[in-house]
Amino acid sequence: MSPLRRCCWWQAPSQGCCRCPRPRNCWGSPVPEHPALLHLEDYGFVYRGAQVTALNGVHLTLRSGEAVAVLGAQGAGTSTLARAVAGLLDEHGHSAGIRLFSGSRIGMLGEDPEAQLTGLTRTVWDEAALPGRLLGRPLQACLNDAQDSLAALGIWDLADRQLSTLSGGERQLTALAGLLTLRPEVLVLDQPSQALDHGARDRLARCLEQFRANGGAVLITGHQHDELTATCGRVVFLDHGRLAEVPPSSTVHAAAADRTELDRHGVWHTQNQPVADAHAPPPSRSDGGRALLTVTGLSVRRSGTQVLDGVGLELRAGETTVLRGANGSGKSTLLSALAGGVVTEPQTRIADSAGRDLAVLPAHLRAGCLAWVGQDPGEQLSASTVRGELHSAVPLHTAVQRHRGGRRLRREERQRATAERAEQVQQVMTTAALSHHADDHPYDLLPARRKDCVIASALLLNPSVLLLDEPTLGRDAKDMARLSALLKDFTDAGGAVLVATHDERWAAEIGDHQLHLRDGRLAEL
Ligand SMILES: Nc1ncnc2c1ncn2[C@@H]1O[C@H](COP(=O)(O)OP(=O)(O)OP(=O)(O)O)[C@@H](O)[C@H]1O
Numbered sequence: 001m002s003p004l005r006r007c008c009w010w011q012a013p014s015q016g017c018c019r020c021p022r023p024r025n026c027w028g029s030p031v032p033e034h035p036a037l038l039h040l041e042d043y044g045f046v047y048r049g050a051q052v053t054a055l056n057g058v059h060l061t062l063r064s065g066e067a068v069a070v071l072g073a074q075g076a077g078t079s080t081l082a083r084a085v086a087g088l089l090d091e092h093g094h095s096a097g098i099r100l101f102s103g104s105r106i107g108m109l110g111e112d113p114e115a116q117l118t119g120l121t122r123t124v125w126d127e128a129a130l131p132g133r134l135l136g137r138p139l140q141a142c143l144n145d146a147q148d149s150l151a152a153l154g155i156w157d158l159a160d161r162q163l164s165t166l167s168g169g170e171r172q173l174t175a176l177a178g179l180l181t182l183r184p185e186v187l188v189l190d191q192p193s194q195a196l197d198h199g200a201r202d203r204l205a206r207c208l209e210q211f212r213a214n215g216g217a218v219l220i221t222g223h224q225h226d227e228l229t230a231t232c233g234r235v236v237f238l239d240h241g242r243l244a245e246v247p248p249s250s251t252v253h254a255a256a257a258d259r260t261e262l263d264r265h266g267v268w269h270t271q272n273q274p275v276a277d278a279h280a281p282p283p284s285r286s287d288g289g290r291a292l293l294t295v296t297g298l299s300v301r302r303s304g305t306q307v308l309d310g311v312g313l314e315l316r317a318g319e320t321t322v323l324r325g326a327n328g329s330g331k332s333t334l335l336s337a338l339a340g341g342v343v344t345e346p347q348t349r350i351a352d353s354a355g356r357d358l359a360v361l362p363a364h365l366r367a368g369c370l371a372w373v374g375q376d377p378g379e380q381l382s383a384s385t386v387r388g389e390l391h392s393a394v395p396l397h398t399a400v401q402r403h404r405g406g407r408r409l410r411r412e413e414r415q416r417a418t419a420e421r422a423e424q425v426q427q428v429m430t431t432a433a434l435s436h437h438a439d440d441h442p443y444d445l446l447p448a449r450r451k452d453c454v455i456a457s458a459l460l461l462n463p464s465v466l467l468l469d470e471p472t473l474g475r476d477a478k479d480m481a482r483l484s485a486l487l488k489d490f491t492d493a494g495g496a497v498l499v500a501t502h503d504e505r506w507a508a509e510i511g512d513h514q515l516h517l518r519d520g521r522l523a524e525l
Contacts, residue, residue: 034065035064035102036061036102037062037063037064037102037103037217038060038062038085038099038102038106038186039060039061039098039100039101040059040085040097040099041059041097041099041100042057042059042096042098043055043057043059043060043095043096044056044096044097045084045089045095045096046093046094047080047092048092048093052241054077054080054093054241055081055084055241055242056240056242057097057242058084058097058241058242059243060081060243062186062217062219063217064185064216065215065217066212066217066233066234067208067212067217067218067220067231067232067234068217068218068219068234068235069221069225069229069232070220070235070237070243071224071235071238071262071267072223072237072239072265072266072267073223073265073266073267073476073477074266074446074448074474074475074478075240076265076266077238077240077241078223078238079110079190080241081221082111082188082189082190082221083108083110084099085099085106085108085186085219086106086107086108087101087106088108101186103185103186104185105183105184105185105186106185106186106188107184107186108179108187108188108190109175109176109179109188109189109190109192110190111191111474112447116171116172117163117171117174118130121163122162123161123162123163124159124160124163124170124174124177125146125150125159125160127163127174127175128146128149128150128174129142129143129145129178129181130142131178131179132145132146132181132182135182145181145183146178148181149181150174150177152180152203152207153173153176153177153180153200154199154200154203158174162303165303167327167328168195168376169195169196169200169327170327170328171195172192172196173196173200173204180207180211184216185216185217186216186217187208187211187217187219188218189218189220190220190221191221191222191224191473191474193224193226193227194473194474195327197325197326199326200326201226202227204228205227205228208228209231220232222474223267223474223475223476223477223479224267224269224270224475224476225268225271226270226271237261237265262477266478267476268475268477268479269477269505270503270504270505270506271505289316289318289319290316290317291314291315291317291353292317292464292495293313293314293315293350293352293369293370293464293496294314294350295311295313295314295338295348295350296312297310297345297348297349298312298334298337298348299345299520300330300337300343301345302342307330307333307520309519309520311334311517311520312522313498313515313522315497315498316496317464317491317495318491318496319491319497320497320510320511320512320513321498321511321513321515322499322507322510322511322513322514323498323501324500324504324507324516325500325518326518329517329518330517331469331500331517332375335372335500336372336374338350338366338372338498339363339372340358340363340364341363352464358370367461368461368463369463369464369465371459371461371463371466371467373451373455373466373469373471374454375470377447377450377453378442378443378450380454380457381443381450384441385438385439385441386429386438386439386442387425387429387439389442389457390428390429390453390456390460391425393456393457393460393461394421394424394460394461424460425460428459429456431459431486432459432486433452433482434449434453437449447474448479451471451474455486463495464495465497466487466490466495466496466498466499468497468498468500470500470502471483471501472503484506484509487510488510499511
């Protein structure tokens with residue numbers, strides 16, 4: 001047996017048996033097998049100006065009909081790997097090794113949910129048809145393909161909706177539909193379940209199964225193991241830019257990706273049993289869990305549809321209430337309406353702990369009581385550095401007026417207030433793990449860190465109620481634990497949290513109550 005003989009068209013000569021995942025030693029006569037569509041051999045990548053390599057010695061083969069999930073902690077390199085496979089890295093740094101692609105089309109959905117729609121179209125149908133149109137295909141064929149993709153993902157009923165009126169999950173599915181119309185041979189999906197409810201994940205899984213049955217290959221990357229990654233034939237782990245060096249059995253079959261292995265690689269397992277005491281009540285609660293916010297008759301109409309219909313709820317000091325519901329059920333609308341970002345109908349009443357009706361106040365006057373962290377952090381960021389963002393979260397005159405009863409300040413009082421605020425900003429950056437990013441542009445941060453920046457701004461307002469919209473997106477196991485601890489500290493200090501999430505495990509771990517939103521109304525779960 002010659003060590004120089006190549007057993008596959010892509011395969012570089014290697015010691016002993018080659019690394020291709022054939023069922024037996026492929027130095028012998030090879031068994032006919034699904035063709036490899038993409039192959040990385042000893043692939044490495046370093047971003048321009050970076051001190052450390054983002055990917056190192058990666059071997060990965062994607063065959064027709066196959067789905068592989070590559071999971072790892074934040075910073076392990078999963079998004080870089082997704083971009084490398086999609087061939088999007090070249091101008092961003094230097095690569096090493098071999099990347100071979102036998103087909104002609106790779107489609108990729110990136111990790112940033114805010115950056116997925118083009119902004120060039122008005123309706124869902126047009127957006128889904130756009131990729132084909134940009135390739136010069138006939139209009140009718142593009143519209144037909146878009147219709148098929150939208151139907152496969154279960155959102156054909158949204159076809160004529162304006163993009164600006166979509167919920168987060170609906171936007172994610174629209175972007176995916178556009179990608180599918182390109183009929184790629186390889187689909188690269190970075191954290192595709194972000195923002196999707198259970199039903200949408202099932203529909204997406206079925207859609208990907210069909211895609212593979214037609215000869216396509218799927219690569220899913222991310223920091224969380226969920227219903228979708230569980231449908232992959234293989235799960236492999238990435239640690240510090242290297243695929244974990246473990247025997248072939250640890251390229252685990254997805255359904256068997258066990259807790260220890262996921263924990264070891266810092267991956268959050270959304271389907272694990274909740275940890276029972278993760279959000280145990282604080283030892284002593286000075287205010288006896290008094291109501292901080294009492295909402296009655298909250299109703300909202302959007303584009304002629306009654307999204308919220310007489311919602312009532314009570315948020316108590318020291319408690320976390322979880323808001324669940326399908327994509328488009330109105331969770332974001334509810335949080336935003338409480339904060340004053342959406343117009344409510346006249347019968348709505350939102351009373352604070354002193355009985356004051358906040359529903360009649362504009363958003364900025366509610367902010368002292370209610371701090372809102374929306375679904376898209378980008379909509380709430382305006383400064384060019386994280387530190388600058390946090391400094392502007394509480395304008396100096398507001399901070400000072402709070403302490404001095406609104407009277408005009410002397411110079412030394414202003415100086416003291418500035419110093420106090422700088423200290424608070426420093427503290428909150430530590431709490432939200434942002435100290436290392438103080439001078440970074442918020443848009444250079446990972447989506448989860450960007451969200452942390454908005455959470456930190458909200459905490460600086462010293463609110464009694466924190467409203468959080470899907471804060472778990474893009475977080476690994478460690479980051480989830482940190483988020484839970486942050487909320488626990490907030491409620492232990494007497495605050496109340498209302499948080500919308502699709503993560504059932506996390507909801508069970510942190511929620512004192514779980515509410516389900518359906519048909520515009522809330523019910524206790
Ligand atoms: N600006 C808007 N104008 C009109 N309709 C809107 C607007 N924003 C959202 N909607 C619609 O209101 C409904 C509720 O949307 P919302 O974003 O509150 O849902 P959600 O439960 O937060 O969904 P997701 O889980 O996907 O984020 C959806 O049908 C959505 O399409």
